[in-house]
Amino acid sequence: MLNHYTLLSKERTIAKPGFNRWLVPPAALAIHLCIGMAYGFSVFWLPLSKAIGIDKAVACPTGSGLMTQLFTQSCDWSVSTLSIMYTLFFVFLGSSAFLFGGWLEHAGPRKAGLVAAVCWCGGLLLTALGVYEHQLWLMWLGGGVIGGIGLGLGYISPVSTLIKWFPDKRGMATGMAIMGFGGGAMIGAPLADFLMRHFATPTSVGVWQTFLVLAGIYFIFMVGGAFGYRVPATGWKPSGWSEYSSKKQSLTTTKHVHLNVAWKTKQFWLIWGVLCLNVSAGIGILAMASPLLQEVFGGHLIGLNLSINELNADQKKQIATYAAGFTGLLSLFNIGGRFFWASFSDVIGRKVTYFIFLSLGVLLYVAIPSITHAGNLALFVLCFCIILSMYGGGFATVPAYLADIFGSQMVGAIHGRLLTAWSVAGVLGTLLITNIRDYQLAHGVAKADSYDITMYILAGLLAVGFILNLMVRPVSEDKYMSDEELARERQTAHDRVQEPSSTAVTIDGSATTTPAIVVLLAWLAVGIPLAVGIWITIQKAIVLIH
Structure with missing residues (x-):
């Protein structure tokens, strides 16, 4: 068992007096914006449906069933078969959240966030291998199962922590983080589309290379978010607030x-x-x-x-x-x-x-x-x-x-x-x-x-x-x-337990010792990508409005 001297132990994440609680939401957003790409996976279905034919899908022999598509290397997958990964995402998200929620409360959000990063990004790497070898079962295992476990752990990792940091604004705090899960596809889908076009060649649709790049980018952000988590000491509360x-x-x-x-x-x-x-x-x-x-x-x-x-x-x-x-x-x-x-x-x-x-x-x-x-x-x-x-x-x-x-x-x-x-x-x-x-x-x-x-x-x-x-x-x-x-x-x-001499953070953060520039940079790190994704989406929506 990890003791309190280890980097990932929950004791190492307990905030010191003067910590600014507004550093926790961007840490949560960093993870949720990455795993939220699960909503945008439909951007891969059409390119993957012609991964062999490149310009036109190579149809499997008449009468071929699901087992053929799971292991075939001679014909292309159907969109309906590929999209099963979308279902796997949310089945294993719920299952892993069910199974590991109790462990998370004891292990702390940092450890859970890091495991989520390994599972989600490791799942993307296996998915890339599945595309490269044209093995659908490997894609389902990597992205759907292992990636789905990462989704579940990443999704619930900040919930308890945010609610304890913001007892006066429970809804707002969880809304900020979970907003990131909804916004992940706004960033990830356009980025994936750009990368696929960049890596596309006469012999490749550019999907497996895109998965590798996304795995690397997401791992950096998710690890940063996991190590940005802090939990309040028991008994901490915003100054002037009473439950x-x-x-x-x-x-x-x-x-x-x-x-x-x-x-x-x-x-x-x-x-x-x-x-x-x-x-x-x-x-x-x-x-x-x-x-x-x-x-x-x-x-x-x-x-x-x-x-x-x-x-x-x-x-x-x-x-x-x-x-x-x-x-x-x-x-x-x-x-x-x-x-x-x-x-x-x-x-x-x-x-x-x-x-x-x-x-x-x-x-x-x-x-x-x-x-x-x-x-x-x-x-x-x-x-x-x-x-x-x-x-x-x-x-x-x-x-x-x-x-x-x-x-x-x-x-x-x-x-x-x-x-x-x-x-x-x-x-x-x-x-x-x-x-x-x-x-x-x-x-x-x-x-x-x-x-x-x-x-x-x-x-x-x-x-x-x-x-x-x-x-x-x-x-x-x-x-x-x-x-x-x-x-x-x-x-x-x-x-x-909160030490009696510790200074409680005020609701507006004015009593914190955390430099304001640190808080600003943390929010910019997640705010800029989210703003870009929103702007791209608004441009698409304007077509309909007109």
């Missing part, structure tokens, strides 16, 4: 529930269901955003009263440009919603915030078919932008929701268990929207009308979520740890 006077809602507790108890309570499973249903409703839309807009509005996007099937190849390319702008616009609202809604939840409370997500979501989904048939493109786009803002907001708000109900001592581990809801939703939401669409098309429903039933079903899911959220109540007194149990847990977690 008792700051309670804004009856659900907020000042006590703590152990992980082994929390995940067996009805409150945990109610919130699990709320998150699963909210994510299921949003993630399918996110996955199908581009074809959804093209198939629903078709030629109307370019001023022609034609369905998508009536357009020629050049016209379809034109509407694909608008669809890319639509996808970019949804990404912006996905990211902005993570920060806005999580921060707003600090004011109105977490339960009320979810009531807004679920009730407003129902109204929007029910209204969309009518808006579509009326041909109101602007209102259609606005509805989905609001929906995606609440999709992202649900992710960013839930850690603070858990901390309110179960306390902050083991919230990172409890959040890890809850993320299995994401794994289920990642499969459920995507299969739901694609299978219903395919079923309707197979039965003669026009493409423009094939999403109507889906919208009503998604509204139904959110209505069920509304009822589950209504049932959330504070946990009973017997579920909280006693003072003796809490002391033992803090000893196991290698927590150190």
Whole structure:
């Protein structure tokens, strides 16, 4: 076992008096912006689908199944087979967060962040090898399984730490970090596209070289983020802040529930269901955003009263440009919603915030078919932008929701268990929207009308979520740890009690001894790439707005 003299031990990450807590969010962002590239992996599917043929895909023999594509070196993979990696990402994200959340609380965020960097970047290296050797199973193992484990550890690594540093702004703090996960694809996808074009040759589509470069860049940023983590000493609080006077809602507790108890309570499973249903409703839309807009509005996007099937190849390319702008616009609202809604939840409370997500979501989904048939493109786009803002907001708000109900001592581990809801939703939401669409098309429903039933079903899911959220109540007194149990847990977690002589950091950071230039540089390191990614996405979205 690592002792307190080792560089990665939790004791070495306990902040000294005067540490500026605003250094922790950029450390979290450095990791989340890297692992958030999982959302942008679709940029690789088309190039990889012609990795052998280069200009045109080499089709596998008729009747070839999945096993053929897993091991073949003589024909190209299909996009549908490649995209299974996307599902693996989120299945193993939830699974690893479930399994290793308790370990993270005891080992500390630095060690967890470093393991996440090794898994995510090591997974990219194995994926590069899989592309180079044209072995799909190696790509699934590297990117999907090992990379997915890195996603889970990287995703939950800052949650408990941020909530303890910002007890006065729980939602805002987790919103800042989780915003990075939504924004990772904004940076990574354009960068990957540039690298693939740079490395492309007459004999290579440039994908394996791109994976190598991305692995190197991400490793540097993730290691930097991991070593930037600091945890507050037990008992630390912002000066002038009181956990008792700051309670804004009856659900907020000042006590703590152990992980082994929390995940067996009805409150945990109610919130699990709320998150699963909210994510299921949003993630399918996110996955199908581009074809959804093209198939629903078709030629109307370019001023022609034609369905998508009536357009020629050049016209379809034109509407694909608008669809890319639509996808970019949804990404912006996905990211902005993570920060806005999580921060707003600090004011109105977490339960009320979810009531807004679920009730407003129902109204929007029910209204969309009518808006579509009326041909109101602007209102259609606005509805989905609001929906995606609440999709992202649900992710960013839930850690603070858990901390309110179960306390902050083991919230990172409890959040890890809850993320299995994401794994289920990642499969459920995507299969739901694609299978219903395919079923309707197979039965003669026009493409423009094939999403109507889906919208009503998604509204139904959110209505069920509304009822589950209504049932959330504070946990009973017997579920909280006693003072003796809490002391033992803090000893196991290698927590150190705040020294009485230590100066508490003020809410605005004015009492810190950390040089302001250090804080500025830390924020610039993550802020500049994020700003570039947002600007690129805005440029794409402007096409649709025009």
